Amino acid sequence: xxxxxxxxxxxxxxxxxxxxxxxxxxxxxxxxxxxxxxxxxxxxxxxxxxxxxxxxxxxxxxxxxxxxxxxxxxxxxxxxxxxxxxxxxxxxxxxxxxxxxxxxxxxxxxxxxxxxxxxxxxxxxxxxxxxxxxxxxxxxxxxxxxxxxxxxxxxxxxxxxxxxxxxxxxxxxxxxxxxxxxxxxxxxxxxxxxxxxxxxxxxxxxxxxxxxxxxxxxxxxxxxxxxxxxxxxxxxxxxxxxxxxxxxxxxxxxxxxxxxxxxxxxxxxxxxxxxxxxxxxxxxxxxxxxxxxxxxxxxxxxxxxxxxxxxxxxxxxxxxxxxxxxx
Numbered sequence: 560x561x562x563x564x565x566x567x568x569x570x571x572x573x574x575x576x577x578x579x580x581x582x583x584x585x586x587x588x589x590x591x592x593x594x595x596x597x598x599x600x601x602x603x604x605x606x607x608x609x610x611x612x613x614x615x616x617x618x619x620x621x622x623x624x625x626x627x628x629x630x631x632x633x634x635x636x637x638x639x640x641x642x643x644x645x646x647x648x649x650x651x652x653x654x655x656x657x658x659x660x661x662x663x664x665x666x667x668x669x670x671x672x673x674x675x676x677x678x679x680x681x682x683x684x685x686x687x688x689x690x691x692x693x694x695x696x697x698x699x700x701x702x703x704x705x706x707x708x709x710x711x712x713x714x715x716x717x718x719x720x721x722x723x724x725x726x727x728x729x730x731x732x733x734x735x736x737x738x739x740x741x742x743x744x745x746x747x748x749x750x751x752x753x754x755x756x757x758x759x760x761x762x763x764x765x766x767x768x769x770x771x772x773x774x775x776x777x778x779x780x781x782x783x784x785x786x787x788x789x790x791x792x793x794x795x796x797x798x799x800x801x802x803x804x805x806x807x808x809x810x811x812x813x814x815x816x817x818x819x820x821x822x823x824x825x826x827x828x829x830x831x832x833x834x835x836x837x838x839x840x841x842x843x844x845x846x847x848x849x850x851x852x853x854x855x856x857x858x859x860x861x862x863x864x865x866x867x868x869x870x871x872x873x874x875x876x877x878x879x880x881x882x883x884x885x886x
Contacts, residue, residue: 740776
């Protein structure tokens with residue numbers, strides 16, 4: 560593929576703040592069309608971003624001869640449907656995370672990708688950010704020695720929109736759309752990063768509860784898991800914590816030190832060894848998905864290989880479904 564002409568299915572917040580403009584910043588790529596079921600929203604989006612065409616029907620966008628690849632930026636429950644539609648039309652897909660609302664849907668996507676020979680990539684963009692690339696290099700270089708354990712803690716207060724939106728819950732709190740509650744929305748990036756660094760998680764168990772009763776989905780999750788080389792880890796997620804108890808931290812303990820970092824706040828990376836404590840600050844690009852989008856485009860153009868594929872993304876859904884008791 561000499562150049563990539565993208566069609567967006569979905570034009571929500573993520574395409575405004577994290578991804579959309581990045582597609583036109585990479586050589587050999589531009590956005591040809593965008594689709595949303597909301598006519599006014601998609602028309603205004605297209606005008607705002609100077610996109611030639613807009614649609615209110617996904618099939619029409621996929622059938623557009625000038626669209627050669629599709630970006631699926633809708634809630635997870637529709638990821639499998641749109642990804643499969645695009646792949647069966649012979650068009651590569653870049654899908655927002657998580658790959659789907661269930662491990663079963665991920666398996667369906669992978670089967671169709673294999674049958675058609677059409678690639679599917681997933682927006683686990685943190686793998687490609689300098690912040691996490693540096694963390695990976697520290698671990699691989701032996702900065703903290705042999706890795707002994709991994710501990711993840713994430714705690715945030717409830718959001719006003721959880722209850723103050725006229726009675727309709729955000730889609731992230733509707734399990735039939737998102738796959739779960741905030742856990743299914745936020746944990747994927749954390750679990751994908753851990754598996755990118757330490758390998759596939761082969762055992763996972765968890766407990767989940769609704770402690771605040773603000774909505775039906777789980778608001779507290781506890782888990783333990785084991786990687787393929789025997790490394791063990793734990794995780795605790797709380798989405799209804801007091802504001803002054805917020806926490807976003809992963810601690811990796813080695814026999815020569817400790818590495819501490821965040822996933823969402825990008826706090827300085829903290830390296831503790833017998834030489835003392837060091838803090839490392841790294842900045843992200845203006846559009847955080849730019850590095851991974853560049854990798855996807857270069858893969859499609861035959862220049863390089865992108866490793867953030869549907870196959871590599873599927874274990875994260877397996878882990879989440881195990882923790883939530885869905886498998």
